[in-house]
Amino acid sequence: CKMSKNVREVFRLDELKDDIRRNMVALLGNDPRSKRKFSYYNALAYSVRERLVDLWMRTQSDYYDSMAKRVYYLSMEFLPGRFLMNYLTNMGIVDECREIVAELGFSLEELEEEEWDAGLGNGGLGRLASCYLDSMVSQNIPGYGYGILYDYGIFYQSIVNGNQEERCDNWRRHGCPWEITRLDTLYEVKFYGRSETYYDSDGNVRFRWVDTENVMAMPCDILIPGYGCSHVSNMRLWTAQSSREFNLSDFNRGDYIGAMHGKVMSENITKVLYPNDQFLQGMELRLKQQYFLVSATFQDILRRYLKQHTSLAALPEAVAVQLNDTHPAIAIPELMRLLMDVYGMGWDVAWDICTRTFAYTNHTVLPEALETWPVDLLGRLLPRHMQIIYEINRRFLEGVAATFPGDTERLSRMSVIQEEGGQRVRMANLAIVGSHTVNGVAALHSNILQTGLFRDFHEYYPRKIRNVTNGVTPRRWLMQCNPALSRLITQSIGPEWCCNLEKLRELVPLAEDSAFRDAWARAKLENKRLLSRYVLRKVQMGINPNTLFDMQFKRMHEYKRQLLNVMHVISLFNRIKDNPSADITPRTVLFGGKAAPGYYQAKLIIRLINEVARVVNADADVAGRLRVAFLPNYCISQAEKVVPAADLSEQISTAGMEASGTGNMKFALNGALTIGTLDGANVEIMEEVGAENIFIFGLKAHEVAEKRRSGYNPREFYENDAELRRVMDMIGSGFFSPDERGLFSPVYDSLMHHGDYYMLMADYRPYMEAQAAVDALYLDQDQWVRKSILNAANMGKFSSDRSVMEYARGIWHVEPLGK
Ligand code: 26M
Numbered sequence: 001c002k003m004s005k006n007v008r009e010v011f012r013l014d015e016l017k018d019d020i021r022r023n024m025v026a027l028l029g030n031d032p033r034s035k036r037k038f039s040y041y042n043a044l045a046y047s048v049r050e051r052l053v054d055l056w057m058r059t060q061s062d063y064y065d066s067m068a069k070r071v072y073y074l075s076m077e078f079l080p081g082r083f084l085m086n087y088l089t090n091m092g093i094v095d096e097c098r099e100i101v102a103e104l105g106f107s108l109e110e111l112e113e114e115e116w117d118a119g120l121g122n123g124g125l126g127r128l129a130s131c132y133l134d135s136m137v138s139q140n141i142p143g144y145g146y147g148i149l150y151d152y153g154i155f156y157q158s159i160v161n162g163n164q165e166e167r168c169d170n171w172r173r174h175g176c177p178w179e180i181t182r183l184d185t186l187y188e189v190k191f192y193g194r195s196e197t198y199y200d201s202d203g204n205v206r207f208r209w210v211d212t213e214n215v216m217a218m219p220c221d222i223l224i225p226g227y228g229c230s231h232v233s234n235m236r237l238w239t240a241q242s243s244r245e246f247n248l249s250d251f252n253r254g255d256y257i258g259a260m261h262g263k264v265m266s267e268n269i270t271k272v273l274y275p276n277d278q279f280l281q282g283m284e285l286r287l288k289q290q291y292f293l294v295s296a297t298f299q300d301i302l303r304r305y306l307k308q309h310t311s312l313a314a315l316p317e318a319v320a321v322q323l324n325d326t327h328p329a330i331a332i333p334e335l336m337r338l339l340m341d342v343y344g345m346g347w348d349v350a351w352d353i354c355t356r357t358f359a360y361t362n363h364t365v366l367p368e369a370l371e372t373w374p375v376d377l378l379g380r381l382l383p384r385h386m387q388i389i390y391e392i393n394r395r396f397l398e399g400v401a402a403t404f405p406g407d408t409e410r411l412s413r414m415s416v417i418q419e420e421g422g423q424r425v426r427m428a429n430l431a432i433v434g435s436h437t438v439n440g441v442a443a444l445h446s447n448i449l450q451t452g453l454f455r456d457f458h459e460y461y462p463r464k465i466r467n468v469t470n471g472v473t474p475r476r477w478l479m480q481c482n483p484a485l486s487r488l489i490t491q492s493i494g495p496e497w498c499c500n501l502e503k504l505r506e507l508v509p510l511a512e513d514s515a516f517r518d519a520w521a522r523a524k525l526e527n528k529r530l531l532s533r534y535v536l537r538k539v540q541m542g543i544n545p546n547t548l549f550d551m552q553f554k555r556m557h558e559y560k561r562q563l564l565n566v567m568h569v570i571s572l573f574n575r576i577k578d579n580p581s582a583d584i585t586p587r588t589v590l591f592g593g594k595a596a597p598g599y600y601q602a603k604l605i606i607r608l609i610n611e612v613a614r615v616v617n618a619d620a621d622v623a624g625r626l627r628v629a630f631l632p633n634y635c636i637s638q639a640e641k642v643v644p645a646a647d648l649s650e651q652i653s654t655a656g657m658e659a660s661g662t663g664n665m666k667f668a669l670n671g672a673l674t675i676g677t678l679d680g681a682n683v684e685i686m687e688e689v690g691a692e693n694i695f696i697f698g699l700k701a702h703e704v705a706e707k708r709r710s711g712y713n714p715r716e717f718y719e720n721d722a723e724l725r726r727v728m729d730m731i732g733s734g735f736f737s738p739d740e741r742g743l744f745s746p747v748y749d750s751l752m753h754h755g756d757y758y759m760l761m762a763d764y765r766p767y768m769e770a771q772a773a774v775d776a777l778y779l780d781q782d783q784w785v786r787k788s789i790l791n792a793a794n795m796g797k798f799s800s801d802r803s804v805m806e807y808a809r810g811i812w813h814v815e816p817l818g819k
Pocket of ligand 1: 122123124125126128274275276277278279280281286327363364369441470658659660661662680
């Protein structure tokens with residue numbers, strides 16, 4: 001579409017082969033005659049990257065010259081996956097590169113497989129950040145991602161005897177050709193110490209933070225090329241370096257090892273990504289990581305701003321900061337500290353600047369995921385920030401009390417300080433108070449924020465809490481991961497869809513064209529064949545591409561209800577065993593996802609999936625009609641293989657609990673049909689594709705809430721449904737764990753004896769019925785393919801380009817830079 005006229009010239013493709021050879025020798029020190037794939041991958045990567053540096057510099061000086069307002073996306077997580085194919089896709093040189101690489105004796109795909117994923121995030125929240133960077137730069141919105149360069153990303157998952165085992169993800173062990181390390185730019189980040197009062201020359205009381213322990217932050221840039229490459233931006237990831245004078249007194253005292261110990265400890269800050277999502281433990285090191293990101297980032301933001309401004313008064317006109325969840329919310333007191341203690345402003349002016357700079361995105365309503373920090377911990381690590389938080393809260397509560405006189409309950413609910421069970425700082429409350437806009441990530445979720453979780457705040461600040469529905473980048477999640485379907489779409493409606501996803505609507509009439517349907521089905525089948533080969537390689541299991549591919553890939557969590565899916569699988573198994581000649585739709589049920597290492601119940605469900613798979617796959621009666629597999633180590637590069645091959649996408653969380661989901665969008669965009677609850681963005685997916693093209697079942701969010709209030713009795717469903725009873729009894733009695741009969745009792749008990757918090761028992765029968773409708777439709781391939789096309793055709797809304805433009809216009813107040 002807006003791809004530049006002549007990529008061969010712009011990217012000097014005639015010289016690419018020579019550059020690859022040159023980099024083999026000059027940068028990698030390899031024998032040019034070497035045939036090592038890894039060397040060629042690296043040499044190609046460097047040769048591609050060097051073609052973007054000019055464009056990057058030019059983009060950055062455009063931003064500078066136009067004094068454009070900048071967006072800073074602050075996130076503890078980014079999940080970019082692999083870079084190579086994304087660079088080539090956005091540069092528009094995939095086919096050209098494939099030829100050149102072939103001339104060197106390789107296939108592009110085999111070199112692609114040499115790259116290790118950048119797994120600097122847990123799941124949805126981190127991947128969203130990466131999609132938003134792609135969409136910002138592709139639409140000429142001046143934005144940067146700021147995060148942490150963890151030495152170890154999300155752990156590598158393997159399955160041993162059916163159980164998850166974690167291994168460390170040493171992703172840069174063999175180097176990373178994409179990173180540009182700025183050894184010469186270092187910022188000092190302070191910790192501990194105390195806040196000291198003094199009088200300035202005008203006699204005003206001022207504060208300074210003294211006796212601190214200091215760590216240096218070094219930036220490492222990774223380029224983010226926009227689609228069509230008219231703009232190139234970057235994410236800036238910080239790595240901790242000990243400061244040179246660290247523990248100088250220990251050195252002077254002759255305690256060399258003691259002093260070195262301090263140095264080593266300080267570099268631990270960026271060692272490892274915390275692998276929890278949705279569950280918080282208050283670890284000091286985690287808070288250090290958060291402040292490390294925030295402090296380094298704000299020094300960088302203010303340095304850049306002050307190159308072009310003499311006063312900080314106009315900061316909100318030049319800078320928008322988006323907080324990706326509360327993880328970087330310590331930025332609010334940090335900016336207050338900088339403005340007051342370093343730049344000498346008074347409270348009111350500083351506070352006004354602050355609240356016009358920040359916006360906060362909430363990604364969860366699960367109570368166990370809401371961040372709170374013990375006051376004594378925060379006060380010890382960041383004493384000056386703790387003072388500022390108290391003062392923010394004092395002034396805030398004064399305002400609330402004036403609006404709602406005498407409502408002390410409300411004051412204690414809204415307070416930034418939680419008093420029950422030892423004082424803690426509620427980071428969400430801090431983020432709401434310190435931001436001009438708070439957004440949820442899907443319409444239903446934002447409604448729940450307004451009427452449930454943040455209801456008091458919504459009453460106090462009626463326009464602050466809004467919605468921006470999530471999106472995914474169509475470049476990585478269709479164009480790049482699904483060449484077969486992309487080619488067909490482009491042949492049929494032209495290439496514009498990839499930067500204007502609404503164009504996919506032009507596929508709607510083609511759903512009635514039988515030749516197009518055949519071509520669509522062929523593309524899907526090709527993807528299913530490729531995935532089958534991958535499954536064979538990874539788990540030594542043959543799967544049949546002509547069966548229905550039923551997929552649930554996401555982090556393992558009770559609220560996401562992988563267990564409900566397993567219960568369906570067991571039911572199908574029983575039906576086949578009862579009636580071996582039954583006419584059933586052949587299915588392959590695939591699972592993937594990591595469990596947080598300390599999440600016992602989620603790990604047990606992984607084990608259950610594997611034991612059910614063992615029983616089902618070994619059974620002769622079942623053969624050819626039902627297969628089950630758990631693919632280890634779900635990650636971005638695996639998602640790129642799984643998503644294009646899905647027929648059915650499982651989005652079955654308890655209604656009201658999944659903030660949005662983005663996997664749901666990726667699957668539907670690639671022509672999968674969704675089976676799901678009315679939760680998160682599923683609601684909006686149904687609105688877009690039409691109720692007749694999606695399998696919706698189960699309790700609605702308000703019904704879940706009502707049932708919780710009125711008393712929910714899971715046993716009632718057990719008693720009234722023989723098929724369900726049988727499934728539960730098999731799990732509970734050890735049918736799937738004959739050597740360890742009680743193995744799955746905790747799974748049984750959580751539903752039968754501990755209240756079934758996620759209401760699987762209530763949704764079992766409706767889910768079974770929805771699955772029966774899936775089976776019936778799949779037998780009518782013509783109808784199925786029609787609906788598959790209509791799903792992809794109606795995904796325009798879920799482009800992250802749309803999401804980012806809503807943030808830009810409605811929250812950041814920036815416009816795309818003219819070109
Ligand atoms: C916090 C503290 C310590 C360690 C880890 C965390 C933490 C990390 C990630 C907590 C939550 C984290 O992520 C939550 C998340 O991924 N939420 C998902 O966000 C997606 C993007 O908006 C939504 O689509 C998903 O519905 C939502 O679950």
